[in-house]
Amino acid sequence: MVIDMKIGLEIHFQLKGNKLFCSCSTEGEKTDFIIERKMTPVMSELGKIDNAVKYEQMRDRTFVYYSSDNSCLVEKDEEPPHDVDYEALKTAVVLSMALHCKIVDYVSFMRKIVIDGSNTSGFQRTGVIGMDGYIKTSKGNVRISAVTLEEDAARKIREDIDRAEYSLDRLGIPLVEISTEPDIIDQEHALETAKAIGYLVMSTYKFRGEVDSIRQDVNFSMGYGRVEIKGVSRLSFIRDTIDYEVTRQMSLKEISDILKIKGSEISDFNDITYLFKNTESSMIKKAIKTGKSVFSAMITNVNHLMKYGNYHLGKEFADVARNMGIGGMMHSDEFPGYGISDDELNSVYKLLSRGDNDSIIIVLTYKNNIGALAGLLRLRLNKIINMDLAETRAATEKGETKYLRPLPGRERMYPETDIPLFEINKSLLDEANNLIPETMEEAKLNLNNKYKLSTVESDAVINNSLYSTFVKLIKIYNEPKTVARLLLQTVPELEKKYNSKIGNENLIKILNIAKNNGWDRSNIEKALEIFTVKKININELIKMDELKSLSDEEIREIINKLIINNSINEKNIIPSFKKETNSTFNAKKVIEMYKKLKNTH
Amino acid sequence: MVIDMKIGLEIHFQLKGNKLFCSCSTEGEKTDFIIERKMTPVMSELGKIDNAVKYEQMRDRTFVYYSSDNSCLVEKDEEPPHDVDYEALKTAVVLSMALHCKIVDYVSFMRKIVIDGSNTSGFQRTGVIGMDGYIKTSKGNVRISAVTLEEDAARKIREDIDRAEYSLDRLGIPLVEISTEPDIIDQEHALETAKAIGYLVMSTYKFRGEVDSIRQDVNFSMGYGRVEIKGVSRLSFIRDTIDYEVTRQMSLKEISDILKIKGSEISDFNDITYLFKNTESSMIKKAIKTGKSVFSAMITNVNHLMKYGNYHLGKEFADVARNMGIGGMMHSDEFPGYGISDDELNSVYKLLSRGDNDSIIIVLTYKNNIGALAGLLRLRLNKIINMDLAETRAATEKGETKYLRPLPGRERMYPETDIPLFEINKSLLDEANNLIPETMEEAKLNLNNKYKLSTVESDAVINNSLYSTFVKLIKIYNEPKTVARLLLQTVPELEKKYNSKIGNENLIKILNIAKNNGWDRSNIEKALEIFTVKKININELIKMDELKSLSDEEIREIINKLIINNSINEKNIIPSFKKETNSTFNAKKVIEMYKKLKNTH
Amino acid sequence: MLTGQKIEFNYKDNNYKGIFISSDDEKTTVKLDNGYNITVRNENIKIKNVYGNGKKREDIKIKSIEKHGKNNVCILTTGGTIGSSIDYETGAVKPVKDISYLYNYVNNIDDYHLSHKNIDNILSENVNPEKWINFARKAKEKMDNNNSVIIFHGTDTMQYSASALSFMFEEQTNPIIFTGSQRSSDRPSSDAFTNIEGSIHFSSTDIGEVGVAMHSGISDNNISLHRGVRVRKMHTSERSAFKTVDDSEIAVYNNKNIIFNSEYKSTGKNNILNDKLNDNVSLIYFYPGIKDEDFYNTVYNKDAVIIMGTGLGHVSDSIIKTIKKLSKDVHFFMTSQCIYGGVNLNVYSTGRELLKANVIPLYDMLAETAMVKAMYLLANYNDSFVNLMKTNLRGEINNRILW
């Protein structure tokens, strides 16, 4: 079956340096100082409240923020934003240029309402920098709809039904969002496009490059409404996530076809706790003990659809409940199970007058929490019957998706009046122009021609986003093959073996030492392994027996010995010297000393 | 033996209302908020540092102050004093007048340096109000040298060698100090004078009248220097304290006579801890375990004088040590004892080359603390040999005295520049003149003639300082005999029996109830006992079965019964009525009702 | 073009649709279909098509007032951040015509019968003595009709206005609560909603004073009620900017409970309003190097001058000379630029000289409060002016500074 998919990407890249609207560093840790806030839905400039905002309002949660040592009053929403960070803005202009966008003449920052608490202000500040560009791919150009510069949200630490906790360390980090038009035609193409965009961003010197510095959203549709899938954590999951969503929507289509004929309705919830007074279900016993009640509702005509085919209708309902803080929905397709006895089941069925085609769902929760659930489940059922699946979903760690909230509309955007218009003048454009990174093709050519790497090596460097690192390291230790091997093989293997990150900065330090002490590849690999295992201060490495460089005295001794044996000249002194020792040495020094010494003999 | 004693008194009376130099109430409790301070000795306006001040400096303690709900920045020495409290000043003028003093034209407040921490400022503010008055006594007039108005000190909570803790609740309470010339000739006379002065003060409406509201200092000399005995807590202890001091000084004179001939010297202290490595003295074992060392010094020629006659020389030395925070001095007159073995004693004696007439003293303390002790003991020994016993001593709870510090001099007084001169003008003098209390003689006449109390009762009221209370209670419950009995007998007995204070305010409330409900003495006594035992709200008393007043209905019933029996008239209705009931009743109401009812029959 | 009209335009060779927002000589702002505004130079944009009549703001459904409870509360809006909304098209601040939409966001609202009257529309930095008189008269009107009064006011000079009404009302039948917001009410994180919630609850007490209700801390949990004459805005931007200086707050509101922290004057039987003010009063900040002639020129023709001196209430010798020259005609009063703590002119020679020059120390009265108090007393109690300045009338002098 050929499915007509439309796929778009929105990729967010963190920039490092200062935060977008204050002078705090992008790097820092959470502290124990907390503040507690409420969020209130407000109207947009057009007088409407956004659907996504209304949904959060209904949840009425308290938000707790942990301050961090890289946050100030701006992150606490206790002070107006400062002027936009010039470096971040310039980087966004650079990327807009690299993506062939039209650059706006003035940046107008907007407030995008988000009241899930992830922004202390209740909105995210965001501004368009570039529009209508494109990026080349093997399947044709993918249009770039916009490059925007925005502030990252607070980092969620934990949440439950009436409370969410965030750290302010991430809030305000500059984020470049690059969104494509839905020009991507399939899973592989999505992956390729994401890589090509990522490659560009990572080539700018302001890319933050920490865990979690890239977050990808996928816009997907196959005819049943646009689904915005938030937070695909890894490149490779783009494919899995789309696969999952295709399966889900196809299954729901089948169910929809059935239910459109049969019809289906959801009853209100009944408190049936009294039926379980003497239950042997440990799950229900435990829930009742903690003050929860047992609620049940009936969904007509969905028996055997709750667990149907590759994708389960039950999951759709369970997602809605879980989102309300009500976990562990049970339904009659699963019964008998959960230790619920036949007698108990029968009395529930009897109470709700269940027909053979009807399904019963049971949830365990506090009385206060059950209110809105039936209504939300009905909405969900209607969405499915009508196959209007448009909504915001979250990508999971397993490559699946789950319901998050309704799609936001443009009602949630209004101007940020606290920040003056920022003019993108000629001097900024000129500055940016000089910083446009090489494209992937240019980089590949460079690797092949200038650094003489094989095609395999070149592709590996590019595909693993290691090009800019490679260029940086080559400037220190000018052995392309060695550096490529270190990046592609040694470091990943050591990191895997010892489950410990080495980090670019440490690699740079070690290569500097290598250069100064005449280390070869095996010395470097030895040093990296020692460093990874013992986690000692890098400067201690040169003092280790295994890595100690020969002293002048020791070098002189070996050269003297070689000269006496008469077997050497300037050309073979180094290989000959190497044979005489296991220690590391500075080759330049050896040659110089040899020149001096040979005359004294 | 006739001793030529000179005795003077300084009596301090707290006044209630506001504190002397701020708007805080005199009543309040300590809180948990603390501040920590150091005190630095400073020079007087004449450039000298007072001896008492130098002594405290040497102790170099940290002072901790607990704030109280009746203290503000003024008590914390964080704000200059406010203007002097007018009511307190007026009361001091009233008392100066009552004591026939010359009133100063302007009050100049002085700073009296005290750096034992009892004042956060390091000084006590004090000003002369009246001078050169007198009070009549049975043994002639005792001259009043001065009436001063000063601020009370902070209340000491605990202290140890390097730290003293105070509460600020008492600091700043107005204190009238009345000091006599040394015209008092003996112990009984001192007691009489103190009572006469106290009577006057307690008769002013501003007297605070709480526990600890009166503190008496005794100045005593019998030819060996003036001893200022601080803080004699009760009137009756004035006698005991003087007795003790006479004994002490006579004994020391005998010792002095001996030592003047023999001579005596004190060695430095030796650390002899090593001699007690295997000691069986639990006291020494414990001290060593807590890090203390054993120190010993020798005093020549005082063997058998350390424990001599009625008073012990050893006590003089132990007092000095205890004052330095070194308790439990042992001396050879007490050995063997304290579990110290003969071997240990002999090695100590040998080490210090003790002769037969010499005494050895042993103290257990930390090494840091021993420094100044030998010097201070030598000063003490010289004072005794020279019989210059002038010093400040403290009265103890047992009626004894103990060393406190050297006598202060006038060096510790200098002007309080933060408080403007206060003019005592004619309007203040007129106001004060109207408030001069009756003298004790006038009061006794009043009790005998106006209230018809017996001489015994009158004397008891006066001697127990109950006159003003009596007058106040009579205004509520006009039965002099009953009120006198309550004050002199019922209340003290109940308070003793149940170990619980009743308090004037409660007594007033109960008498008000008694008046309104026609209670007689036995009802009142019953009420007082119930209140003392059950500590219930006073207004609950009328609801108790034992004290419940008869209702109108019940009164009517009894009267009707009495009328029917025909045995009553207006004169005997009340006693007749009483026979019929155990409950309390309002006699007026009974008579009125009887008048009405007799006509209906 | 009209704001809100749909347009089609060309920018740097690409065609776009959007909504026209605004333009000036140099640039044009357009809202794109994705919700973003972009602003571009006029030379780079070509408008190709314009249609529609501009879209009006749709009003949100509001809770019906009739449902509400029996406690009559009237909200008087005067402008400022809290009672206004931003017109996103022009950037101008406009008063909210119907504040009843706020009812949706305030807890426990059903216990109150709220009404609303817009009595002014200014940023509070433009409030002046004439405005105070108007605010006071309007508040009296409402109290006379058995309403408690909440006044929405810009935070910048709220303390001055609250002081003014504190003095002008000698007796009042209901609480008058000023409130405002440090974050505008058009943002989800606004402190307005919780400040209003606290204010409404405070307004149902028997506090017969003028108070200021604002966030206690930077969290949204506690709302403090400050005495109007003792409160000061102590931070430019934090929610918790308002602090009671050198005294306890009257009360704190937390989750439908009010905890009282100090004594207060109870509501009276009548509304007694002295609505005259004499604004011939100066407030002057002393600093090293201040010019004698500047000082002279500012104060010589005033009825009263409040000096913010240094420390315990000091100025330089040369200023003292100027004061001595003028003090027959001008009343001088001393407060401190330290903000916290009392002035005391007995401690240093400068202070004693100032006393000799007839400067009256005002202990711990806030300078701003002193300025307002002088305006009030000069107009209403001219005969006993100096004496009443030194007398505590509304809690403006606190004889006990506890910390």
Added chain:
Amino acid sequence: MLTGQKIEFNYKDNNYKGIFISSDDEKTTVKLDNGYNITVRNENIKIKNVYGNGKKREDIKIKSIEKHGKNNVCILTTGGTIGSSIDYETGAVKPVKDISYLYNYVNNIDDYHLSHKNIDNILSENVNPEKWINFARKAKEKMDNNNSVIIFHGTDTMQYSASALSFMFEEQTNPIIFTGSQRSSDRPSSDAFTNIEGSIHFSSTDIGEVGVAMHSGISDNNISLHRGVRVRKMHTSERSAFKTVDDSEIAVYNNKNIIFNSEYKSTGKNNILNDKLNDNVSLIYFYPGIKDEDFYNTVYNKDAVIIMGTGLGHVSDSIIKTIKKLSKDVHFFMTSQCIYGGVNLNVYSTGRELLKANVIPLYDMLAETAMVKAMYLLANYNDSFVNLMKTNLRGEINNRILW
């Protein structure tokens, strides 16, 4: 009679002995033998006998300076509570001639070689720009001779003087520490001794800045070192009056240890002093009802004006009009009377109007510091005046307000 002479006198028919202290037209003060002073009306006192020549103050023994350590510290006394003692006879404050008696009271003193120079004798409310120049020159002299410098200064304007020296020294070889006391050093509870102890310890660090060392709290345990340009006297009387505003203190001293709380500029190789100041600068406090003509008269002839506006930095519309008239000739800068928090002229229309009127917002610079900075820059960097006003030179602008 001479102060200190012994006298015999009669008061209200009684005879007394005492020491004559002082007298004026109305009254006479005498110290009685018991140490008390009494003051009586002249008509009530009859002097009967006078003898002696008056007693001079006996000086207390002092520790020998020679014993002290190698760290050279010079204490410059300028007057004020800390470096002065009260003459109890006249009530006048006099500089202490030999402050070495203080050595007796300071812990750890033996590590330092202290010297002392009396460079002025004024109450700090009389300090002015001319004095700052003198203080700075004297400090330079001492630093050039390898001394750290401690300046004893009255607390009233210590923050202004510390700011002035902060700016005037572009580079310094040693720390300059201002210190003072809130309780005079003639009382046992004086904070002077611990403040000096802290100052001496701070003076031995490599801090190449001008700081203010005063009590951290109202206990005697911690002494804070504040950056001169960020400190403000925030209480009239408490020991802990000095607070670093919107930033961290440089360091805290506790029991011979120094804990650093923020980064600081290290001492340099040279002492570079720009000792010119232009005092044609005004600091003006805005308030509702301020008269336009008063504002105009105070500012029209100034080179620079620092406004303490309301909230985020606002003034009334009518004052903005006046500013617009003058802003070609006068530089206007905005700070806030809120003290805490930064100004921001982007948020409200008033702010945007002020920006249009060329008013320069100074973010979180203290108004007092801004005033001193303007005096410094006008005299030394007139060409780049406005730009440097906006630039952080000595820590006076802190771009991160943390609480």
